[in-house]
Amino acid sequence: MIRILFVCHGNICRSVAAQYIFQNIINIRKIEDRFLVDSAATSTEEIGSPVYPPMEHALRQSGVPIGNHRARRLQKSDYSKYDLIIGMDEENAYYMRQILGEDPKNKVHFLMEYAGQPDKRIDDPWYTRKFDLCVSEITEGCIGLLEHLAGQMPGGSRS
Template sequence: MMKVLFVCHGNICRSVSAQYIFQDLVNRRGMASEFVIDSAATSTEEIGNAIYPPMKAALERRGVPVGTHRARQLKRSDYEAYNLLIGMDEENMFYMKRILGEDTEEKIHYLMEYSGHPDEIIDDPWYTRKFDACAAQIAEGCDGLLAKTLA
Protein backbone atom coordinates (compact mmCIF):
# COMPACT_ATOMS: atom_id res chain seq x y z
CA MET A 1 0.00 0.00 0.00
CA MET A 2 1.41 3.38 -1.07
CA LYS A 3 0.61 6.21 1.34
CA VAL A 4 1.06 9.75 0.01
CA LEU A 5 0.60 12.99 1.94
CA PHE A 6 0.56 16.29 0.04
CA VAL A 7 1.56 19.37 2.05
CA CYS A 8 1.29 23.14 1.56
CA HIS A 9 0.95 26.21 3.76
CA GLY A 10 -2.77 26.21 4.59
CA ASN A 11 -4.16 22.95 3.13
CA ILE A 12 -6.96 24.77 1.32
CA CYS A 13 -5.46 25.23 -2.17
CA ARG A 14 -2.42 23.32 -3.42
CA SER A 15 -2.12 20.26 -1.18
CA VAL A 16 -5.83 19.46 -1.16
CA SER A 17 -5.90 19.94 -4.94
CA ALA A 18 -3.01 17.49 -5.29
CA GLN A 19 -4.90 15.08 -3.03
CA TYR A 20 -8.03 15.22 -5.19
CA ILE A 21 -6.18 15.17 -8.51
CA PHE A 22 -3.99 12.23 -7.47
CA GLN A 23 -7.02 10.38 -6.05
CA ASP A 24 -8.87 10.91 -9.32
CA LEU A 25 -5.93 9.51 -11.31
CA VAL A 26 -5.76 6.47 -9.05
CA ASN A 27 -9.53 5.95 -9.12
CA ARG A 28 -9.63 6.13 -12.93
CA ARG A 29 -7.10 3.29 -13.05
CA GLY A 30 -9.11 1.17 -10.59
CA MET A 31 -6.29 1.31 -8.05
CA ALA A 32 -7.98 3.08 -5.11
CA SER A 33 -7.40 0.12 -2.78
CA GLU A 34 -3.64 0.36 -3.37
CA PHE A 35 -3.26 3.95 -2.12
CA VAL A 36 -3.92 6.12 0.91
CA ILE A 37 -3.92 9.77 -0.17
CA ASP A 38 -4.33 12.77 2.13
CA SER A 39 -3.14 16.34 2.59
CA ALA A 40 -2.04 18.65 5.39
CA ALA A 41 -0.83 22.17 6.21
CA THR A 42 2.39 23.42 7.71
CA SER A 43 0.52 26.29 9.39
CA THR A 44 -2.48 26.46 11.71
CA GLU A 45 -4.19 29.37 9.93
CA GLU A 46 -6.83 27.40 8.03
CA ILE A 47 -7.36 24.35 10.27
CA GLY A 48 -10.91 23.05 9.86
CA ASN A 49 -11.60 25.07 6.72
CA ALA A 50 -12.82 23.60 3.44
CA ILE A 51 -11.04 23.90 0.11
CA TYR A 52 -10.84 27.54 -1.02
CA PRO A 53 -13.79 28.18 -3.39
CA PRO A 54 -11.77 29.50 -6.38
CA MET A 55 -9.48 26.45 -6.14
CA LYS A 56 -12.50 24.15 -5.92
CA ALA A 57 -13.91 25.79 -9.05
CA ALA A 58 -10.61 25.23 -10.91
CA LEU A 59 -10.71 21.53 -10.04
CA GLU A 60 -14.34 21.25 -11.09
CA ARG A 61 -13.49 22.82 -14.46
CA ARG A 62 -10.95 20.00 -14.88
CA GLY A 63 -13.59 17.39 -14.00
CA VAL A 64 -11.87 16.44 -10.74
CA PRO A 65 -14.30 15.29 -8.01
CA VAL A 66 -14.02 17.38 -4.83
CA GLY A 67 -14.93 15.89 -1.45
CA THR A 68 -15.65 17.26 2.00
CA HIS A 69 -12.10 18.16 2.97
CA ARG A 70 -11.22 19.99 6.18
CA ALA A 71 -7.72 21.43 6.57
CA ARG A 72 -5.46 19.81 9.15
CA GLN A 73 -1.91 20.47 10.30
CA LEU A 74 1.02 18.20 9.55
CA LYS A 75 2.26 16.34 12.62
CA ARG A 76 5.48 14.50 13.44
CA SER A 77 3.73 11.09 13.37
CA ASP A 78 2.89 11.64 9.68
CA TYR A 79 6.50 10.84 8.82
CA GLU A 80 6.09 7.23 9.90
CA ALA A 81 2.51 6.97 8.61
CA TYR A 82 3.29 7.89 4.97
CA ASN A 83 5.69 6.61 2.30
CA LEU A 84 5.92 10.01 0.60
CA LEU A 85 5.40 13.53 1.92
CA ILE A 86 5.12 15.93 -1.00
CA GLY A 87 5.58 19.71 -0.69
CA MET A 88 4.94 22.50 -3.16
CA ASP A 89 7.58 25.19 -2.49
CA GLU A 90 10.64 26.06 -0.42
CA GLU A 91 8.63 27.43 2.50
CA ASN A 92 6.65 24.19 2.69
CA MET A 93 9.88 22.20 2.70
CA PHE A 94 11.40 24.31 5.45
CA TYR A 95 8.40 23.85 7.75
CA MET A 96 7.86 20.20 6.82
CA LYS A 97 11.40 19.39 7.94
CA ARG A 98 10.94 21.51 11.05
CA ILE A 99 7.78 19.61 12.00
CA LEU A 100 8.83 16.15 10.84
CA GLY A 101 12.50 16.19 11.80
CA GLU A 102 15.36 14.77 9.77
CA ASP A 103 14.36 13.00 6.56
CA THR A 104 16.39 9.84 7.20
CA GLU A 105 14.27 7.73 4.82
CA GLU A 106 14.22 10.31 1.98
CA LYS A 107 10.43 10.52 1.98
CA ILE A 108 10.14 14.31 1.57
CA HIS A 109 10.00 15.62 -2.01
CA TYR A 110 8.71 18.48 -4.14
CA LEU A 111 5.74 17.55 -6.33
CA MET A 112 7.39 18.98 -9.44
CA GLU A 113 10.35 16.59 -9.01
CA TYR A 114 8.06 14.11 -10.74
CA SER A 115 7.31 16.33 -13.72
CA GLY A 116 9.19 17.35 -16.83
CA HIS A 117 10.09 20.53 -14.90
CA PRO A 118 11.76 19.21 -11.72
CA ASP A 119 13.20 22.58 -10.68
CA GLU A 120 9.83 24.37 -10.66
CA ILE A 121 7.86 25.12 -7.55
CA ILE A 122 4.11 25.48 -7.34
CA ASP A 123 3.29 29.04 -6.37
CA ASP A 124 0.46 29.61 -3.92
CA PRO A 125 -2.65 30.64 -5.90
CA TRP A 126 -3.99 32.36 -2.79
CA TYR A 127 -1.49 35.10 -3.72
CA THR A 128 -1.10 34.69 -7.49
CA ARG A 129 -4.84 34.18 -8.14
CA LYS A 130 -3.84 31.76 -10.95
CA PHE A 131 -6.01 28.84 -9.82
CA ASP A 132 -6.35 27.13 -13.21
CA ALA A 133 -2.62 27.36 -13.89
CA CYS A 134 -1.92 25.97 -10.43
CA ALA A 135 -4.30 23.04 -11.02
CA ALA A 136 -2.62 22.29 -14.35
CA GLN A 137 0.83 22.33 -12.77
CA ILE A 138 -0.33 20.07 -9.93
CA ALA A 139 -1.89 17.68 -12.46
CA GLU A 140 1.43 17.46 -14.30
CA GLY A 141 3.24 16.66 -11.07
CA CYS A 142 0.62 14.09 -10.06
CA ASP A 143 0.82 12.36 -13.47
CA GLY A 144 4.58 12.02 -13.03
CA LEU A 145 4.26 10.90 -9.42
CA LEU A 146 1.82 8.15 -10.36
CA ALA A 147 4.03 7.02 -13.25
CA LYS A 148 7.04 6.88 -10.89
CA THR A 149 5.03 4.99 -8.26
CA LEU A 150 3.92 2.40 -10.81
CA ALA A 151 7.39 1.95 -12.34
Protein backbone atom coordinates in the same frame (compact mmCIF):
# COMPACT_ATOMS: atom_id res chain seq x y z
CA MET B 1 -0.19 0.11 -0.33
CA ILE B 2 1.65 3.35 -1.05
CA ARG B 3 0.80 6.15 1.37
CA ILE B 4 1.18 9.71 0.05
CA LEU B 5 0.77 12.98 1.95
CA PHE B 6 0.67 16.26 0.00
CA VAL B 7 1.62 19.38 1.97
CA CYS B 8 1.27 23.14 1.48
CA HIS B 9 0.90 26.21 3.67
CA GLY B 10 -2.80 26.13 4.59
CA ASN B 11 -4.14 22.84 3.17
CA ILE B 12 -6.95 24.67 1.37
CA CYS B 13 -5.41 25.13 -2.12
CA ARG B 14 -2.38 23.24 -3.45
CA SER B 15 -2.09 20.22 -1.18
CA VAL B 16 -5.79 19.41 -1.15
CA ALA B 17 -5.87 19.95 -4.93
CA ALA B 18 -3.03 17.44 -5.28
CA GLN B 19 -4.88 15.02 -3.00
CA TYR B 20 -8.08 15.22 -5.06
CA ILE B 21 -6.31 15.22 -8.44
CA PHE B 22 -4.17 12.19 -7.56
CA GLN B 23 -7.20 10.41 -6.08
CA ASN B 24 -9.19 11.12 -9.25
CA ILE B 25 -6.41 9.76 -11.47
CA ILE B 26 -6.10 6.52 -9.50
CA ASN B 27 -9.90 6.14 -9.32
CA ILE B 28 -10.18 6.48 -13.11
CA ARG B 29 -7.41 3.89 -13.54
CA LYS B 30 -9.11 1.64 -10.97
CA ILE B 31 -5.98 1.31 -8.83
CA GLU B 32 -7.23 3.25 -5.80
CA ASP B 33 -6.82 0.17 -3.60
CA ARG B 34 -3.05 0.51 -4.02
CA PHE B 35 -2.87 3.98 -2.46
CA LEU B 36 -3.76 6.02 0.59
CA VAL B 37 -3.78 9.74 -0.28
CA ASP B 38 -4.14 12.66 2.13
CA SER B 39 -3.03 16.27 2.58
CA ALA B 40 -1.94 18.62 5.36
CA ALA B 41 -0.77 22.15 6.15
CA THR B 42 2.43 23.46 7.64
CA SER B 43 0.54 26.31 9.33
CA THR B 44 -2.39 26.44 11.73
CA GLU B 45 -4.14 29.34 9.99
CA GLU B 46 -6.79 27.36 8.12
CA ILE B 47 -7.27 24.30 10.35
CA GLY B 48 -10.84 23.04 9.89
CA SER B 49 -11.44 25.10 6.74
CA PRO B 50 -12.82 23.57 3.52
CA VAL B 51 -11.21 23.85 0.09
CA TYR B 52 -10.77 27.53 -0.82
CA PRO B 53 -13.70 28.38 -3.16
CA PRO B 54 -11.64 29.58 -6.17
CA MET B 55 -9.57 26.37 -5.97
CA GLU B 56 -12.72 24.27 -5.65
CA HIS B 57 -14.08 26.01 -8.77
CA ALA B 58 -10.87 25.35 -10.73
CA LEU B 59 -10.89 21.67 -9.69
CA ARG B 60 -14.55 21.21 -10.64
CA GLN B 61 -13.88 22.92 -14.00
CA SER B 62 -11.21 20.29 -14.58
CA GLY B 63 -13.62 17.48 -13.73
CA VAL B 64 -12.03 16.65 -10.38
CA PRO B 65 -14.54 15.51 -7.72
CA ILE B 66 -14.36 17.33 -4.38
CA GLY B 67 -14.94 15.63 -1.04
CA ASN B 68 -15.75 17.17 2.33
CA HIS B 69 -12.17 18.18 3.12
CA ARG B 70 -11.23 20.04 6.28
CA ALA B 71 -7.70 21.43 6.60
CA ARG B 72 -5.40 19.77 9.11
CA ARG B 73 -1.85 20.43 10.24
CA LEU B 74 1.12 18.23 9.49
CA GLN B 75 2.22 16.24 12.56
CA LYS B 76 5.61 14.76 13.41
CA SER B 77 3.91 11.35 13.53
CA ASP B 78 2.98 11.70 9.84
CA TYR B 79 6.57 10.84 8.95
CA SER B 80 6.08 7.23 10.05
CA LYS B 81 2.56 7.01 8.58
CA TYR B 82 3.40 7.97 4.98
CA ASP B 83 5.81 6.67 2.35
CA LEU B 84 6.06 10.02 0.53
CA ILE B 85 5.51 13.53 1.89
CA ILE B 86 5.32 15.96 -1.00
CA GLY B 87 5.54 19.74 -0.71
CA MET B 88 4.92 22.47 -3.24
CA ASP B 89 7.56 25.13 -2.54
CA GLU B 90 10.62 26.10 -0.48
CA GLU B 91 8.58 27.60 2.36
CA ASN B 92 6.67 24.33 2.68
CA ALA B 93 9.96 22.41 2.74
CA TYR B 94 11.36 24.63 5.48
CA TYR B 95 8.35 24.14 7.75
CA MET B 96 8.08 20.46 6.90
CA ARG B 97 11.65 20.05 8.19
CA GLN B 98 10.75 22.02 11.33
CA ILE B 99 7.75 19.79 12.03
CA LEU B 100 9.07 16.41 10.85
CA GLY B 101 12.74 16.73 11.77
CA GLU B 102 15.32 14.75 9.82
CA ASP B 103 14.39 12.79 6.68
CA PRO B 104 16.49 9.61 7.01
CA LYS B 105 14.26 7.62 4.64
CA ASN B 106 14.23 10.32 1.92
CA LYS B 107 10.43 10.65 1.99
CA VAL B 108 10.20 14.43 1.55
CA HIS B 109 10.09 15.72 -2.04
CA PHE B 110 8.69 18.47 -4.26
CA LEU B 111 5.81 17.50 -6.54
CA MET B 112 7.36 18.80 -9.75
CA GLU B 113 10.38 16.50 -9.32
CA TYR B 114 8.07 13.83 -10.72
CA ALA B 115 7.24 15.92 -13.79
CA GLY B 116 10.90 16.07 -14.77
CA GLN B 117 11.25 19.61 -13.38
CA PRO B 118 13.20 19.19 -10.13
CA ASP B 119 13.78 22.93 -9.70
CA LYS B 120 10.18 24.00 -10.41
CA ARG B 121 7.94 24.98 -7.51
CA ILE B 122 4.17 25.42 -7.56
CA ASP B 123 3.31 28.99 -6.63
CA ASP B 124 0.59 29.59 -4.06
CA PRO B 125 -2.57 30.60 -5.97
CA TRP B 126 -3.84 32.36 -2.86
CA TYR B 127 -1.37 35.10 -3.86
CA THR B 128 -1.04 34.63 -7.63
CA ARG B 129 -4.78 34.06 -8.21
CA LYS B 130 -3.78 31.62 -10.98
CA PHE B 131 -5.91 28.69 -9.82
CA ASP B 132 -6.29 27.11 -13.27
CA LEU B 133 -2.51 27.20 -13.81
CA CYS B 134 -2.02 25.67 -10.38
CA VAL B 135 -4.43 22.81 -11.17
CA SER B 136 -2.63 22.23 -14.47
CA GLU B 137 0.81 22.10 -12.83
CA ILE B 138 -0.41 19.85 -10.03
CA THR B 139 -2.04 17.51 -12.55
CA GLU B 140 1.25 17.28 -14.45
CA GLY B 141 3.09 16.51 -11.20
CA CYS B 142 0.54 13.90 -10.11
CA ILE B 143 0.68 12.10 -13.46
CA GLY B 144 4.47 12.05 -13.23
CA LEU B 145 4.30 10.80 -9.65
CA LEU B 146 2.00 7.94 -10.62
CA GLU B 147 4.26 6.99 -13.53
CA HIS B 148 7.23 7.02 -11.15
CA LEU B 149 5.43 4.83 -8.65
CA ALA B 150 4.00 2.42 -11.25
CA GLY B 151 7.29 0.55 -11.44
CA GLN B 152 7.37 0.19 -7.65
CA MET B 153 3.86 -1.21 -7.25
CA PRO B 154 3.34 -4.97 -6.85
CA GLY B 155 2.90 -6.34 -10.33
CA GLY B 156 4.66 -3.29 -11.83
CA SER B 157 1.51 -2.29 -13.73
CA ARG B 158 1.55 0.97 -15.63
CA SER B 159 -2.25 1.04 -15.97
